[in-house]
Amino acid sequence: MVRITDVARRAGVSPSTVSYALSGKRPISDETRRRVEAAARDLGYRPHAGAHALAGGLPNVVALAAPLRPGVHVPVMMRLAVSVVTTARAHDHDVLLLTQEEAEEGLRRALGTASVDALLLTDVELHDSRLPLLRSLDRPSVVIGVPANPRGLTCVDLDFRAAGETCVNHLAELGHRTVALVGSPPEVYLRRTAYAHHLMQGFTTAATHHGLASSVHPGDPDPGAAPRLAERLLREHPALTAVVVHNEPLLAPLIAAFEHLGLRVPADLSVTAVCPDDLAATPRVPVTSVSLPADELGTRAVELLMRKLHGAPVPDKTLLPPRLTERSSTRHA
Numbered sequence: 001m002v003r004i005t006d007v008a009r010r011a012g013v014s015p016s017t018v019s020y021a022l023s024g025k026r027p028i029s030d031e032t033r034r035r036v037e038a039a040a041r042d043l044g045y046r047p048h049a050g051a052h053a054l055a056g057g058l059p060n061v062v063a064l065a066a067p068l069r070p071g072v073h074v075p076v077m078m079r080l081a082v083s084v085v086t087t088a089r090a091h092d093h094d095v096l097l098l099t100q101e102e103a104e105e106g107l108r109r110a111l112g113t114a115s116v117d118a119l120l121l122t123d124v125e126l127h128d129s130r131l132p133l134l135r136s137l138d139r140p141s142v143v144i145g146v147p148a149n150p151r152g153l154t155c156v157d158l159d160f161r162a163a164g165e166t167c168v169n170h171l172a173e174l175g176h177r178t179v180a181l182v183g184s185p186p187e188v189y190l191r192r193t194a195y196a197h198h199l200m201q202g203f204t205t206a207a208t209h210h211g212l213a214s215s216v217h218p219g220d221p222d223p224g225a226a227p228r229l230a231e232r233l234l235r236e237h238p239a240l241t242a243v244v245v246h247n248e249p250l251l252a253p254l255i256a257a258f259e260h261l262g263l264r265v266p267a268d269l270s271v272t273a274v275c276p277d278d279l280a281a282t283p284r285v286p287v288t289s290v291s292l293p294a295d296e297l298g299t300r301a302v303e304l305l306m307r308k309l310h311g312a313p314v315p316d317k318t319l320l321p322p323r324l325t326e327r328s329s330t331r332h333a
Helices: 004-011 015-023 030-043 049-056 074-090 104-113 131-136 160-173 186-190 194-209 223-236 248-260 294-309
Strands: 060-065 093-098 116-121 141-144 155-158 178-183 213-218 242-245 270-275 288-291 317-320
Touching: 004 015, 004 030, 015 030, 060 074, 060 104, 074 093, 074 294, 104 116, 116 294, 131 141, 141 294, 155 160, 155 194, 155 294, 160 178, 160 194, 160 242, 160 270, 160 288, 178 194, 178 223, 186 194, 186 213, 194 213, 213 223, 223 248, 242 248, 248 270, 294 317
Parallel strands: 060 093, 060 116, 116 141, 141 155, 155 317, 178 213, 178 242, 242 270, 270 288
Antiparallel strands: none
16 A cells, blocks of 8 residues: 555655645645655555545544443543544544444454544554554554554553552552552453553552552452452451552442441541542542543544644654542541
């Protein structure tokens, strides 16, 4: 497949200049336009549907690959999707939502049968099989997540590693010496989903830095599993005084399970979480938390796409800094 970068190399110009020359979006000198058109003709390059849309004013479409896999917390994913749709509409784009577990070939089919001029990818794994396709596309893409090798990609996400560190730093400053991470569902770790591993790395790194005893426990998101998990944590770690929760459905049930076992929050056990702010305020004891900014991530991702569509430079990686809000669930040990 001939890419826009191939045409740019043949014509001796930048990819954005090729885009402008073929779409008519910005004025280009006649000599440069002829050189680009000749290079495209020689190579057999066909601009994708989005380029034609830019030139003709036709409706544009952003494809959002948001697979609803086991372990994905659907309310957070849908909040991100609504943000993507709202921001895209502000830029006169519609959104094609792909919720199936589309591997590389599935994405190729979706991109080939719709007038898609840009792609957003979510639920990214550290070694995601879809990433080679993104690197070869002749249209812009943005990854919501940071894989192990982000080379050639545009990535945006919460800085999950820093989020894990922030939670542990807060607990260490309060004097806690034994902490546990109740993390994402087991299948999320088995897929090596990037955000879960980055947060776990931040948690363990900060715990080691502060000399804390620490452990990581993937959490079954079924609220009915909370009592068993609470019992196991206390059985394995009798000195436990603090927990970080990165598993939205388990947050309130886990607090209730600990209190049923006789541990008062925060008098006996401090709890922090990485979750949306409204969820942190839901339990009987409002939870100190790092905000999970699904709305902002959707907005940032679309804005990066629009800049790329118009040939503007964008950073390779955008990490939103963690924002910790202290509430009633943490206190000095």
